[in-house]
Each structure stands twice: as structure tokens, then as C-alpha cells.
Amino acid sequence: MPAAARLLPGVFYGWVIVAAAGLVSFVTVGIGFYGQTFLLDGLRSAHGWPLAQLAGASSVFFVVSAIASPIVGWRIDRDGPTAYFIVGGCLLAASLAVVGWLDDPWQLYWVYPWMALGFTMSSLYALIRIVGPL
Numbered sequence: 001m002p003a004a005a006r007l008l009p010g011v012f013y014g015w016v017i018v019a020a021a022g023l024v025s026f027v028t029v030g031i032g033f034y035g036q037t038f039l040l041d042g043l044r045s046a047h048g049w050p051l052a053q054l055a056g057a058s059s060v061f062f063v064v065s066a067i068a069s070p071i072v073g074w075r076i077d078r079d080g081p082t083a084y085f086i087v088g089g090c091l092l093a094a095s096l097a098v099v100g101w102l103d104d105p106w107q108l109y110w111v112y113p114w115m116a117l118g119f120t121m122s123s124l125y126a127l128i129r130i131v132g133p134l
Contacts, residue, residue, distance in 0.1 A: 014131075017130065017131060018131055021127045021130060021131050024089075024122070024127060025123065025124070025127055028089070028092060028119060028122050028123040029123055029124075031092075031096065032092055032096075032115065032118070032119035032123065033119065033123075036058050036061065039096075039099060040054040040055070040057070040058060043099070043102070043105075043108075047105075049105045050105070053105040053106075053108075054105065054108065056109070057105070057108035057109055057112045058112070060109055060112050060113060060116070061112045061113070061115060061116045061119075062116070063116075064112070064113045064116035064117065064120075065116040065117075065119060065120050068116065068117050068120045068121075069120055069125070072084065072088075072117075072120050072121050072125065073125045076125055076126055076129055077129075080129070081125075081126040081127075081129040081130050082130075084121045084122075084126055085121065085122050085126040085127075085130065087118075087121060088117070088118045088119070088120065088121025088122030088123075088126065089118065089121075089122040090118070091114055091115070091117055091118025091121065091122075092115060092118030092119055092122055093118070094114075094118075095111050095112075095114045095115035095118055096115065098111050099111055099115075
């Protein structure tokens with residue numbers, strides 16, 4: 001019996017997995033994708049960094065995510081989603097934590113590619129591969 005089935009007896013365990021995937025998607029997409037506006041605005045107001053430099057880092061995030069998506073998708077198809085999902089979540093969380101310690105705007109250009117890779121590994125495609133077989 002899957003562990004998810006023991007959480008709510010009498011409820012199909014797939015719905016527990018779907019609810020967990022929805023929560024994870026809310027966090028990864030909400031913070032990693034849509035939360036960048038608030039993150040960069042907070043850095044601008046706290047440090048007085050130019051908006052153009054901050055916007056450039058956000059562009060790097062989207063370019064790296066676009067380049068990494070087909071590669072990560074192929075690897076998830078080949079190896080399964082679990083390891084990529086866990087590593088991606090850790091990368092996303094670690095890079096978000098590091099952003100609070102940055103001292104110069106150029107450091108965003110080092111952190112944001114890792115954040116993009118973590119976002120790509122832990123969001124949509126991995127979740128589809130986890131929920132799909134249910």
C-alpha cells in the first residue's frame with residue numbers, strides 16, 4: 001500500500017499526490033517564476049541597485065530555463081522524475097536563500113542560472129511525469 005493511501009483511508013491515493021503536486025507547483029511557479037518581481041524590487045529598494053541590471057538577471061533566468069527545458073525533459077524521460085525533482089527543489093531553495101546575502105548586482109548573474117535550473121527541474125515537466133501515471 002502506498003504511503004499516500006495511509007494518509008487518508010478511503011480516499012484514492014492519487015488525489016493526495018495530485019494535491020501535493022498542486023502545492024509544489026504553487027510554490028515553484030509562484031516563487032521561481034512570478035515572485036521574481038517582488039524579489040528584484042526588494043533588492044532594488046534595499047540596495048539601490050539599478051533596475052536595468054536587475055532586469056538583465058531576470059532575462060538570464062528565462063534564457064537558461066528555455067535552454068535547459070528540453071535537456072531536463074529528455075533526462076526526466078530517460079531516468080525518471082524523482083531525483084531531478086528533489087535536486088531541482090534544493091537548487092531553487094538554495095539559490096533563493098543565497099539571493100538574500102548578495103552584495104553586488106553582478107552576483108545575481110551567478111545565482112539566477114542556478115535558480116532557473118532548479119525551477120526547470122522541479123516544476124511543470126517533473127510534476128506531469130509524477131502525476132501522469134496515476
